Each structure stands twice: as structure tokens, then as C-alpha cells.
Amino acid sequence: MIIAERKPISEIISIIGNNKKILIAGCRSCASVCMAGGDREVATLSEALGLYSDLNSLGWEISEISKERQCEKEWAREIAEEASSADVILSLGCGVGVQFIQEVSGIPVFPGLNTSNMGGPEEQGIYLEKCGGCGDCTLHLTGGICPIARCSKSMLNGPCGGSQNGKCEINPDTQCAWDAIYQNLKRLNCLEMLSEIIPPKNWIPSRSGGPRKIIRKEMVLSEDEKKIKEGLE
Amino acid sequence: MSHLKDVLESGKFAVTAEISPPKSASCETIRKKAAMLKDCVDAVNLTDNQTAIVRISSFASSLACLQEGVEPILQMTCRDRNRIAMQSDVLGASAFGIHNVMCLSGDHQSFGNQKEAKNVYDVDSIQQLMIFNKMRLEGQVWGGDELKEKPELFLGAAANPFADPFEFRVQRLAKKIAAGADFIQTQAVFDIERFREFMSSVCDRGLDKKVHILAGVMPLKSYNMAEHMKNNVSGITLPDGMISRMKSAADPKEEGLAICNETIEEIKKIKGVHGVHIMAISWESVVPRIIEDADLRD
Amino acid sequence: MNDCSILIICCEKMKETVERASLENSAVLALPCLGRIDEAVILRAFRKGADAVIVAGCVEGNCKYNSGNYQARRCVNEVRDILEEIGISGERLEILNLSPNQAVDLVNLFENMKEVVLRLGHPDILGAER
Numbered sequence: 028m029i030i031a032e033r034k035p036i037s038e039i040i041s042i043i044g045n046n047k048k049i050l051i052a053g054c055r056s057c058a059s060v061c062m063a064g065g066d067r068e069v070a071t072l073s074e075a076l077g078l079y080s081d082l083n084s085l086g087w088e089i090s091e092i093s094k095e096r097q098c099e100k101e102w103a104r105e106i107a108e109e110a111s112s113a114d115v116i117l118s119l120g121c122g123v124g125v126q127f128i129q130e131v132s133g134i135p136v137f138p139g140l141n142t143s144n145m146g147g148p149e150e151q152g153i154y155l156e157k158c159g160g161c162g163d164c165t166l167h168l169t170g171g172i173c174p175i176a177r178c179s180k181s182m183l184n185g186p187c188g189g190s191q192n193g194k195c196e197i198n199p200d201t202q203c204a205w206d207a208i209y210q211n212l213k214r215l216n217c218l219e220m221l222s223e224i225i226p227p228k229n230w231i232p233s234r235s236g237g238p239r240k241i242i243r244k245e246m247v248l249s250e251d252e253k254k255i256k257e258g259l260e
Numbered sequence: 261m262s263h264l265k266d267v268l269e270s271g272k273f274a275v276t277a278e279i280s281p282p283k284s285a286s287c288e289t290i291r292k293k294a295a296m297l298k299d300c301v302d303a304v305n306l307t308d309n310q311t312a313i314v315r316i317s318s319f320a321s322s323l324a325c326l327q328e329g330v331e332p333i334l335q336m337t338c339r340d341r342n343r344i345a346m347q348s349d350v351l352g353a354s355a356f357g358i359h360n361v362m363c364l365s366g367d368h369q370s371f372g373n374q375k376e377a378k379n380v381y382d383v384d385s386i387q388q389l390m391i392f393n394k395m396r397l398e399g400q401v402w403g404g405d406e407l408k409e410k411p412e413l414f415l416g417a418a419a420n421p422f423a424d425p426f427e428f429r430v431q432r433l434a435k436k437i438a439a440g441a442d443f444i445q446t447q448a449v450f451d452i453e454r455f456r457e458f459m460s461s462v463c464d465r466g467l468d469k470k471v472h473i474l475a476g477v478m479p480l481k482s483y484n485m486a487e488h489m490k491n492n493v494s495g496i497t498l499p500d501g502m503i504s505r506m507k508s509a510a511d512p513k514e515e516g517l518a519i520c521n522e523t524i525e526e527i528k529k530i531k532g533v534h535g536v537h538i539m540a541i542s543w544e545s546v547v548p549r550i551i552e553d554a555d556l557r558d
Numbered sequence: 559m560n561d562c563s564i565l566i567i568c569c570e571k572m573k574e575t576v577e578r579a580s581l582e583n584s585a586v587l588a589l590p591c592l593g594r595i596d597e598a599v600i601l602r603a604f605r606k607g608a609d610a611v612i613v614a615g616c617v618e619g620n621c622k623y624n625s626g627n628y629q630a631r632r633c634v635n636e637v638r639d640i641l642e643e644i645g646i647s648g649e650r651l652e653i654l655n656l657s658p659n660q661a662v663d664l665v666n667l668f669e670n671m672k673e674v675v676l677r678l679g680h681p682d683i684l685g686a687e688r
């Protein structure tokens with residue numbers, strides 16, 4: 028899932044600027060699971076901004092909406108339609124959601140969250156980055172632990188000399204990904220895998236070539252089929 | 261091409277030292293320090309923006325060193341260069357007579373004065389060795405394009421016998437050798453027992469026959485430095501006895517030199533060690549004395 | 559400043575204790591369990607004119623529904639941060655874990671809270687609304 032966190036309220040207030048009618052849009056997928064932009068967080072932010080507006084006599088009119096996902100056009104469109112009387116939409120979805128809504132909305136869409144990474148909850152309230160999204164997965168070589176995301180140097184032949192007691196030298200709270208890889212391969216009885224050198228990586232499937240597009244050829248609609256489908260709606 | 265290579269291959273005990281390039285657009289201090297070390301060491305490492313603090317480049321520093329008649333070891337980290345820059349720099353180095361290249365992953369930028377920098381890490385230090393090895397052996401860049409002239413390189417790598425997981429460290433050293441390392445400089449040795457253990461494991465696997473290992477040593481200047489090394493520099497272990505010696509010493513500098521000397525004497529006895537690498541940080545002037553005290557010159 | 563109004567949010571189990579304390583200028587909102595509380599409820603109380611809010615539930619470990627009072631504590635901490643961010647002192651919000659026979663703790667906290675409000679004054683809007 029995508030991990031995000033709410034921007035500081037002071038920053039949100041400054042982003043809103045002189046706009047008066049604000050639609051806060053939540054997302055019930057990832058942003059909800061990481062407790063940053065689901066129904067509850069939308070309600071909280073709505074009350075907080077309302078209180079701020081009351082205190083400062085700003086006269087903000089705040090409304091709320093949440094959809095299952097902001098990162099699909101169908102849902103994004105429903106949000107945009109709800110916003111017809113608003114000045115701005117404040118999205119509590121990830122950066123993908125903000126962009127999808129903006130694409131179909133005639134009014135500005137502002138981000139209420141900072142989108143961070145692909146990861147998951149380690150425990151309630153603690154979210155850890157897990158996947159570097161490099162486009163060329165090597166988890167089968169590294170004991171199921173992603174060194175791209177989890178090693179501070181993204182090394183493929185670690186651990187470097189900064190590994191001590193299972194921790195990374197950059198921060199005592201940061202696990203050394205390569206120590207974890209070593210321990211995991213040991214547990215799985217596969218330590219011999221670590222005698223192989225992983226050669227320089229092909230970063231083409233990663234972020235070096237602009238936005239990545241993946242095409243599932245068989246699922247793409249023909250122009251004719253698109254017309255028929257649109258007619259049905 | 262490389263004097264260091266000749267020394268190591270002739271079976272002599274090699275001595276290298278380290279000069280940290282200044283935060284300056286002048287190489288004068290490097291020239292002075294090089295002159296100081298000229299007649300007592302086989303080669304000198306020029307660090308590459310060590311601890312991620314911006315300094316004059318290790319390439320320029322190496323060149324200045326060479327001009328002073330001291331053989332440089334060009335350090336090159338993976339932090340700041342992708343594979344294009346690395347290969348280009350190594351061609352340039354070889355062209356100007358800089359043949360010793362030390363391949364390092366580099367200190368993370370979060371330790372330096374450019375904390376907001378994006379690191380590169382296109383390749384890691386083992387992959388860097390593979391790339392340079394291919395260039396010198398096959399006369400090709402990574403990916404296969406021919407070079408008109410091969411670079412002449414004597415490749416170095418680092419090993420940290422004191423990092424974790426301890427039992428994997430020797431295996432990782434083997435990977436560096438397989439990737440092309442000719443010589444190894446270790447992290448500073450204070451914990452001689454752990455180093456001995458490491459080396460015996462190195463010899464058991466016959467790795468000492470495949471690579472030249474230079475043990476790192478570092479003269480302690482003060483009790484504070486000893487504490488700092490122990491607490492803040494990852495991959496350095498200092499035995500408590502050593503710390504208390506520094507604490508109670510009347511003349512800490514002399515005590516530090518005595519410890520350094522004892523360490524070198526122990527290191528000389530360890531099988532498989534082919535030299536020492538003296539890291540006297542901002543204290544280069546003491547290197548000739550360390551060498552003399554330890555009787556490292558023939 | 560005699561008209562300061564304090565909202566007490568409590569669980570069913572504490573309702574009787576809270577009511578018996580008969581605190582002047584207070585309103586009581588009883589929920590089945592403090593686990594039902596959320597940030598919006600507390601913030602709304604301030605919007606509706608509360609000068610301060612006291613969340614009163616059972617002693618930690620004694621919640622009939624296991625952890626409602628722990629949830630409420632986390633919620634209160636979060637709202638305190640939010641209040642500070644929008645310019646309202648976090649001192650206006652307190653949580654109290656109460657035993658049914660310890661109404662005196664609530665009375666003491668209530669008196670303290672009145673002093674806090676006296677010191678800080680009404681948040682502007684709340685004064686204007688009254």
C-alpha cells in the first residue's frame with residue numbers, strides 16, 4: 028500500500044489561502060489504512076479547519092466526501108461532481124489521487140497529505156517502507172527483503188562497513204537491511220546465495236526513463252469497444 | 261605502473277598512509293603533507309569527500325601528490341558517481357599516471373555537511389570493482405564498448421572486520437576479491453583479538469594468497485578521540501583497557517603512539533597481513549615517527 | 559468569567575459519578591464507552607462553545623470493552639496537538655481515569671480547569687457566540 032501522512036495543519040491553512048468553500052476529499056484505500064486520509068481523518072480535519080475559521084472569522088464553508096479510491100477515474104469523477112459549488116478540493120488521498128481528481132475537476136485540487144512510500148503497517152501507527160518500486164524485482168535473491176528501499180545506500184552486495192548489531196549506521200532506529208537479509212537467508216538455509224555477486228543493476232525499469240507505463244495488452248479496449256462501453260453508461 | 265603493486269608482489273611489508281584533502285581550492289597543504297611522507301610510505305590514500313564533507317576532489321589531490329613524487333591511491337565512492345562518471349574518472353586517472361584506485365561505497369551523506377543531497381548508489385562497491393576489472397582486463401567499458409587504450413589499474417577495496425554480521429565479513433571479502441580487488445585496506449584495528457580471528461578465517465579460506473591485506477591502524481590523540489571512536493564511528497571497536505589507558509595517560513599523544521606501535525607489532529605477527537595502512541587523521545606529521553618506531557623501513 | 563462552560567465526556571460506567579459531582583456550568587456527554595470518542599467529537603465541542611473539555615473514563619485496565627480508555631487517551635493527545643496547531647491551548651483538554659468512588663479527583667480537576675480557563679480566557683469565537 029501507499030504510505031502517506033497528513034501535512035501540518037498550519038501548512039494546509041496556508042495552502043488554502045483565500046479560498047472559502049473547501050471540499051475535503053478522503054480516500055478509503057491506502058490513505059485510510061495508514062490513518063491519514065480516511066473518513067475519520069476527514070472528519071477531524073474538517074472540524075479542526077472549521078474551528079480555525081470560527082476563531083479567525085474566516086467564514087470558511089467546509090464539506091466532506093470520501094470515496095473508495097481516488098486513484099481511479101470513476102471515483103475521482105464522483106468527487107469532482109460533488110465539488111461543483113466549492114472553490115477548492117483538499118484531497119486526503121495520495122499524490123496519485125490528487126492528480127486523478129485534478130484531471131477531471133474544473134477547480135483546483137490541493138494535497139492535504141505528504142505521500143511517502145510503498146510499505147505497510149509494522150504495527151498500529153508504525154509504517155515502514157518496504158518496496159523501492161525499481162521495476163525489476165530481486166526479492167528472490169535477498170531473502171524477501173528489498174535492499175533498494177531498505178538499505179540507505181540501496182546496495183545489492185551488502186552489508187557495508189556501517190552495519191553494527193543489526194542496525195544501520197545512519198540511525199540507531201534503522202534496521203540494517205543487509206543484516207536482515209543475512210539473518211533471513213540463514214533461517215531459510217540459503218546462505219550460499221550470498222556468495223554470488225549481484226551485478227550492476229538495470230535501472231531502466233526504474234525511474235530513470237520518465238513516468239513508467241505498464242500495458243496489459245489483452246486488457247486494452249479497442250476504439251470500437253470503448254464507444255460501445257461509453258454508450259452503456 | 262604501480263609502485264605499491266611492485267612492493268606487495270615482491271612480498272615486502274607495505275606501508276600506506278592517508279591524506280585528507282582540504283576544504284580549499286588550493287592543493288598546497290597536500291603538497292606539504294606529501295613531502296612529509298615522501299620517503300617513508302609506499303603510497304598515500306587521497307580520500308573522496310570523506311564523511312560526506314565537501315573537499316577538494318580526490319582526483320586533484322592525487323595529481324598534486326603525484327607531482328610531489330608520492331604515489332597516490334585515488335579513493336572513489338559510489339555515493340556521488342554513477343557508472344558513467346566512475347568509468348570516465350578512472351580513464352582520466354590512468355591517463356595521468358594514477359593507477360591505484362580504491363573502491364568504496366562511501367560515507368552516507370547524512371553524516372556530512374550536505375545532508376540534503378541525493379545519493380547516487382547506481383552501483384555498490386563490489387559492482388564498482390567488477391566494472392573497473394572489466395575495463396582493465398578486457399579493455400571494454402561496462403556493457404561492452406571497446407576502449408582504444410585500457411586503463412592500468414591496481415584495485416583496492418575496504419574491509420571492516422569489526423562490522424556485523426561478523427561471520428559474513430570474510431565471505432564478503434571473498435566477493436570483493438572475486439570482483440577484482442588486488443589489495444585490501446581494513447578499518448582501523450584496535451581490537452586485535454577480533455582482527456586475529458578475522459585473519460585466521462581469511463587464511464583458512466586461502467584468501468591471503470589471492471589479495472594483499474593491509475591492516476588499518478590509527479594513532480589516538482586523546483581520551484576524547486578514543487571515546488568518540490568507540491561511540492560514534494560505526495565499525496570501530498575499542499577495548500575498554502585501551503580507553504582507560506588513554507584516560508589515565510599523563511601524555512595522551514605519547515600513549516596513543518605507544519598503543520599504535522604495540523598494535524603494529526601484533527599485526528606484523530599475524531599471518532596473511534601484507535602491510536599496514538596508517539590513518540593519522542589531521543596528524544599526518546606523526547606518520548614518519550610511527551614508521552620509524554615500528555621499524556617498518558628496511 | 560463565572561460563565562465558563564466545560565464539557566465532560568464520559569462513559570456509561572462513570573455517568574453516575576460525574577452527575578453526582580453536580581459541577582456547575584458543565585454539560586455531560588455520556589457515551590457507551592470512551593472507545594466511541596473520536597477527534598471530531600472533541601473538536602466540535604470547542605466549536606459549539608466549550609471553554610474546556612474533560613474526558614473521564616475508567617481506570618486503565620478496567621474498561622468493560624478492554625481498551626476504550628486507552629483509545630480515548632490517544633485521541634486526546636492527538637486533539638491537543640491539533641488545538642495547539644490552530645492556536646488554542648492544549649491545556650483546555652484533559653483526560654482523567656476515574657474510580658467510581660473517587661469523584662473528588664474529578665472535582666479537583668474541574669476546579670483546576672476553571673482556573674485554566676480563567677487564566678486563558680474564552681477563545682474568541684466562543685465568547686462572541688455566547
